[in-house]
Amino acid sequence: MATCSCCCGEDELTKQLDKIIDPYRGQPGGLIQVLTKAQELIGYLPKWALIRIAKALGLSLQDVYGVVTFYAFFSLIPRGRHKISVCAGTACYVKGTKMVTKTIREVLGIKPGQTTPDSRFTLEIVRCIGACGLAPAMIIDGKDVHGRLEPEQIPQILEQYA
Numbered sequence: 375m376a377t378c379s380c381c382c383g384e385d386e387l388t389k390q391l392d393k394i395i396d397p398y399r400g401q402p403g404g405l406i407q408v409l410t411k412a413q414e415l416i417g418y419l420p421k422w423a424l425i426r427i428a429k430a431l432g433l434s435l436q437d438v439y440g441v442v443t444f445y446a447f448f449s450l451i452p453r454g455r456h457k458i459s460v461c462a463g464t465a466c467y468v469k470g471t472k473m474v475t476k477t478i479r480e481v482l483g484i485k486p487g488q489t490t491p492d493s494r495f496t497l498e499i500v501r502c503i504g505a506c507g508l509a510p511a512m513i514i515d516g517k518d519v520h521g522r523l524e525p526e527q528i529p530q531i532l533e534q535y536a
């Protein structure tokens with residue numbers, strides 16, 4: 375079933391997906407571009423979209439799943455509006471990745487890889503985000519770095535993201 379978290383109806387979403395696919399019809403080499411744009415459109419890559427993409431590009435569904443599961447960037451499950459990436463690189467791990475993750479789990483009630491029921495947040499654990507001097511750190515939406523985290527700061531930080 376075609377649904378998304380925005381205002382699109384099922385038919386409209388399918389039409390928009392077809393517009394993304396059209397320039398690549400019969401071209402298996404366009405798979406990554408199509409998947410990237412499809413995920414931007416829908417928010418994740420549901421099975422119905424993968425079937426449609428595989429058929430149009432002349433690939434098997436297995437081929438498409440192989441690519442989607444290879445790249446961490448792609449998601450087969452709905453994602454929240456805000457992505458929390460907790461760093462588990464060495465510096466952060468030593469200084470408190472476990473505490474940060476535990477606190478977020480307690481505040482939001484989700485484990486890494488899960489999305490809150492209100493689709494507000496998705497939690498993931500990542501490698502070094504390049505802010506080792508701020509360990510332990512997390513980055514939200516790929517742009518907002520929050521560092522030197524203490525458990526009591528985390529609820530206030532998350533409140534900033536409606």
Ligand code: FES
Nearest residue numbers: 461463466505506
């Ligand atoms: S180890 Fe966490 S930012 Fe580098």
